Amino acid sequence: MRGPDSLGRGWWRRNVWGLVAVVPTLALMLAAAGYSDLEFWQRGKPQVVRPAADGVAEFAGLRMRVAELAPATDLKRGGDRPFVVPDNMTAWRVVLDVEGPTDLGPDEVVYCDISIEDTAGNRYGDQPRELSSARTPLGNCNPENSPVPAGSGRYQTVAHFVTPRGVEIAAVRVFFGGVDQTRYVRFDR
């Protein structure tokens, strides 16, 4: 309606609470609209789970620690011949000691994805094609791939990587995508 109402109040006074409510309502509307996209985006940035002071991390029902993180210089190809790493790259080996169930059926295994991160934040994946002709075990937390005999709840998982020569490794990342896509275990060097 135009002009003052029966009580003599103008338009602004009649609608002041509506106007005040516009801002928070707008904010809520935007949040509701963007919430699922924000969650999707956050899933691309998993949260970090760090080990305890003793270096052991507990996650996905397993206890694990990094037993070795060092350049791999003794890789072999088929027939026990040495695998020569090209000059422009360094091969790395990561060995995890794992405590967890060792007598698992094939669909009970909790698989992991191990990667290493350098000081610049670049991430390198295991089983790189640069090492495809080297004989390397599968580093996926399956007790069956343990290079030392898996027994009474303890085994090892070993993964290999390549990086450009001269790169410094800052961390080992272990991701259990089948269990939790929003977090990963990070062992800082």
Place this chain on the structure above:
Amino acid sequence: MPQGVRLVMLADVSVTGRGGLSRRLARGLVDQATPGLRWAVAVVLLGVSGLFGGLDTVADPQAETVAAGTLVPGGPWEVTIHEAGIRRELGKLRLKNEGDRWLYVIATVRITAEESTMLPSDLLVLEGVTGLVAPTPEESALERDGSRLRLLQPDMPERIWFVWEQSGGAPVPTSLTISVEQRTWREDSLGGEWHWMDADAKGDDNPAGRVTVPVKADTTPPSASPSPSAEPSASTRPRPSASPKPSTSRSPSARPTP
């Protein structure tokens, strides 16, 4: 008069906000609703619907059957079927069952869509033929070099052999009726994006066209080497790879076709 009253009430709450003008207009409209005016209203409304496509001709649901060699436009592709035939042997293809025969159709397909397109396996459907091992072709290959048909590039028509396997016990067809799949450029009701899709959500829509083509009998003598000009030179052999091969290898590529 209840009709007229309702009309007036609707006009009252219309967007103009004030009931005055619209109420008077609507009442004036109703009061003057002589038959002549009603006709005028109807014509105007039809014209408005025409603006939005209401008067476009509906596509003829029953596509007529055409002869071989006719261009059949199907949306993202245009298909011209040239010939069909029977073969006991066809290059290096292997029959699943002994005694079966190969039924082939040669067609030129031109992509009219704006990007490289993979043809669906049911692009051509054979009608009235019994005993097919599968309704979709066992193989489809470019006549140019015998490579398996995958992506076709826009505006680069290719002659393609589509090959079905027919059971040896089924009667040999003397002519084939082939229906060509149709796709429409439309908005996907789920995602809101535009794609080449079947005309309705269930997928059973009308073909773009039906082509009849006589079936050539198998005139090649048994176990004679096929003439290179008449068929793919090396049917669906593995794709050559740009990767280096050991020098002792004789075959084009040891890689199996994925």
Place this chain on the structure above:
Amino acid sequence: MKLLRWLGSAVFVLAALAAAQAVQTAEPTLNDARRPFPVVGQVGEDVHARTFTARVQQVRCAAALKIGEHVLDTQGVWIVAKLRVGARSEPTSIAYAAARDAADRVFQTTDRVSLDLVTGGLTMQPGLPYEGEIAIEVPTAAAGGLILLLADNSIDQRLDSMTEIPLPISDGSACSPEPTTLLAARAVS
């Protein structure tokens, strides 16, 4: 007078409807709203997409390809581009490569030859680039004015970055009539 008023209202209604239809037709479709983000660069320079870097080192065109003993002919021409590609900070592969012509038609790399470099099978580690040649079949008339598109996802390139590198071929008639070979993908040492 009443008739004139009525006609006037009818005209307003029709104009509003027509304007709404015009707006709806003119506004971009969802296809356009979700299109990839272009990253433009020139031949010879590094073009940084979100997950990979690509450099077109050389472009040529030919009437046929020679792969081993096989000669692959075409009704148009073969565009051959020598690429150097690398992952930026995560293990990545190039899984989509195509050329867009002046009429906005998109021609994907041929699948008559296995092109491992751009079909998603070659995962690269950061800092360890690869090079190789790719081939695209285009109509002769479309050979001039092509733009090379590269992306890291073979199925869905929406809303992610895609390189756009103009290919300096003046026109299809300048293509070599001799079959040309393709350099297979190899690590850059």
